[in-house]
Amino acid sequence: MSVMTSTPTVRKVSVPKTWDTRLWQFMRWSGVLLIPLAWGHILIKDVVIGVHDIDLEYVRREWATWYSFWRIYDAALLAFAFAHGMNGLRHVANDFIHNENTKRVVSWAILIGWFVISAIGATAIIGGVR
């Protein structure tokens, strides 16, 4: 009979720096950042102020004051939240797609959708209220 004396082995695994590795890390770091960013945004806009007190003038004033602090805040929210969400969508989609070609097409479609909507949002933040 063999004796099963298992000593804990430390495995050194070198993780290749693929896009999936970077996106895995991005999901963690952006996730931590989004706790104050997204929770803060919802707390201020939905709970403290409320949609009935938000209008064009509100956005104009908010973006113009405090050295554009809230404009930068919104830009950060746009950059991190939407990329985080679209990559999450890619993860969910990949769970249900078993064909490599379909996976590639869907991933590209998500990337393009992310870019287009992010560009629309970024243009508005830079352009400001008209």
Add this chain to the structure above:
Amino acid sequence: MATLINTLWQGLWYKGGVGNWSYQFHRLAGLGTLLFLAIHIVDTAFVFFAPELYKHALEIYRHPLFMLGEIALVAGILYHGMNGLKIIVFDFWPHLWNHKNEQRANILIYVATFLAWLPAAFIMGSSLYKHSILPWLGGK
């Protein structure tokens, strides 16, 4: 068709238990938030592209059904954030990750989400009552 249903079903319920529920809620909250966010980015961009349409977008935001949806959205964002932190902690400190801690954390997150959501839901619900339900009842 049967294969497709089978694939979808197994994709949903591949292990069962509290952990599986947390996994489902995490995805549901994430996808729901993403759907809202995609619409929200475009309608907010109206402030630059079409200020007149922004006013119309605000009317939709103030609709009682939309306000109810926002109260649900708050629950989703709170849950997704807390559960996401759990995932990050167990990923970066794997020695903490065992079945017991995972289950404890999941239950703790359900309770914490509910407790954090309650005051927000109350305040948003009061706003809904004041702006939509009272006028509808004929009050001021």
